[in-house]
Amino acid sequence: MFSSLPMAVMWMLPLGVVLLYNCSAAFRYHARFTFFTLWLMVTSSGPIPLMLLRPRNWRNALIPSWFARGLSWLLGISWEIRGMENVKAVEEGCVVLINHQSALDMLVFAELWPRLGNGAVISKKEVFYLWPFGLATWLWGTIFIDRLNSEKARSTISSTANIIRQKKVKLCMFPEGTRNDGKALLPFKKGAFHVALDAQRPLLPVAVSRYYFLDAKTKKFDGGSNIISILPPVPTKGLGRNDLDELIEKTRAIMDAEVTRISEEAVRRATARGVKVD
Template sequence: MAAYSVLLGCFMALLILLYTISSVARYYIKFTFFTIGCLIAATIPMPLMLLKPRHPDNALIPAWGCRQIAKIMGLTWEVRGAENIDNSKGSVVIMNHQSSLDLIVLAILWPLMSQSTVVSKRALFYLWPFGLAVWLWGTVFIDRGQKQQAQNVLSKNVEAIKNRKAKLLLFAEGTRNSGDKLLPFKKGAFHTAIDANCPIQPVVISKYYYLDSKNSQLNSGHFIVTILPQVSTEGVQKENIPELVDKCHSLMQETYTEISREVILSEGSHNLNSLKRNM
């Protein structure tokens, strides 16, 4: 036991040293901490989730845990446009997708949007026990490689949006993108919104300037989550979906550019003021 304690102490000391001197090590340590932390936050409440399987409220405790983990990692955020949320009716919520850190954004939105359901790739379900936990809070799994099958799964949620006033949360780009320009949007979300005769709620997350996956860097930082006014689908026909997609893409791109610029200017000003204080 004593030898084990010594080895554990040496290992922890090495991790602390690497975390201090290496940005690459800090990147992997932070992501490992984030992954394990979210796994623990999601699975510990599972016995309670079994009382109401597939109920959206099952995600509230994991969401709280995820937000605390993000704070420990040095991440801060601001939510704008919460007044644009209408919990008296269902909607399709579309977001831009940058990283697995978007899980934090879902954790932020969950308490704000009642009856929320996330759409995720099917492979996530097989990452047990996390996959079981996300199933228990109502996640909808789709196979993105099978377009028709994915659309059929989304169509099954039309009644939930209509009758249960559910919010169906999707990443509109369909894949991760950390560039300055949003990728073209997949049309499945728009088909579902028209079938459910519900509005589309665009949500824009500012660029994660503190994250550089190519160079393995993850620092402390700030991001903005902007909830835009709902876009009505009343009277929109399926043949008009391209125009609806373009409208939402344009709105979100404009906001993405604006709030991303605001964040980088704010971070630059903060760093400059810190430098001046230390001079």
């Protein structure tokens, strides 16, 4: 009798997990995010030995991005990419602006990375210390910035402009500077625009529809369909610091309107499929 207890427990544990996953939104939310995090950590760090053969190369992220696209499929998240013709217009390098919503934005990068080519990301320096993931990000060319030291941050931004010019890099940045799950975009920080002006390279706005299937407050994390809209480049050639504020407002208005438009479209599509959207 007692010898059968361990076997019974072995059957009950997975059954209990399945029941909780299907019955508890909070459990499902945390379970999916745990799976999301572990998957990215393992698949990003696993190829490090191969990455060491060509350090600081954007191609090192192609394998992790392939696995991340598989993760989207496992989570029931799909992406529609629009505006690929606009990428061809920035082959000399640019600053890519993306609205920042959640950790799920990593999946957006996974979709964009092979399509952009020669990309790089600016990230806070604390990410580098999340080893081994931090090492992987360094190996695929992430540029780390010290947000607490304005002098060092300005120096990094200045050197980054040179990298864009010389290596024709497409530098990806979040102009809002922080996560935002609200309907309207937050005011844009100036850093990305300083880089574009110093490099005299265009801005490439990328609007991502709101994650209607994700809500941290209600612990909602389901699958869903998203739209990634790559908009026409915003030129900066011939512009200077006196044009900074106008450039920021113009670009923000373009992105805000597109985020609103494609978010409404994504919700309409979901509703037509019978999905309840709060």
